[in-house]
Amino acid sequence: MAVKNIEAILNLLASTYPHAHCELNYKNPFELLVATILSAQATDQKVNQITAKLFAQYPNPSKMLELTPSELENKIRSIGLFRTKAKNILATCKLLINDYDGEVPQTMDQLVKMPGVGRKTASVVLANAFGVPAFPVDTHVLRVAKRLGLTTENNPLKVEKDLTSLISEKLWIATHHRLIFHGRRLCSARKPQCNNCPLAIHCPTRGNDTF
DNA sequence: AACTCGGGGCA
């Protein structure tokens, strides 16, 4: 789809959020993969306070597999969905060791086969850990992109197609992070602060919080 | 498309 103000919107996002970045703490692709699995429906802040201790003791798949499911559950219990996430993380570690020599693969097809890894998580790992062009679409991106008129779709994959065709490849991950920051600060799900929004002049839905 | 998982965040 064509968006007349796309350049202006991208420039305003860049100037408003010049330092937007991945807020998950990690030192290697494996840590980012685990942290991103943990981040589903949880804040990066909560994930970081868990992974700080976890990664110090279990920095790779084989170390992580020294933990039983219930032991790992107890270490991540302070965030939600802990049983599912513990099971998925351990299953993913086994897959990494069995099929990838303990390394994190660098393609979307391989990553989304991992338990607990969907397209959003895979995109985060590809873009942030490997510099592979990818555009993670989460609920913030979904909501903000739709409000800004960058897409009319509701399906995350279709939204991703719209955004990646609309925006130059080298700006994908930066724009992703800027949309996240914007979605948390001003363009929140409830009561968006359109009065203080520097993008309002270009926003077709400004003042309308029903999107 | 509509569930389920789940403790935390926030009104």
Add this chain to the structure above:
DNA sequence: TGCCCAGAGTT
């Protein structure tokens, strides 16, 4: 208190 959530998987 009672919603909703920085997704993914199953039905």
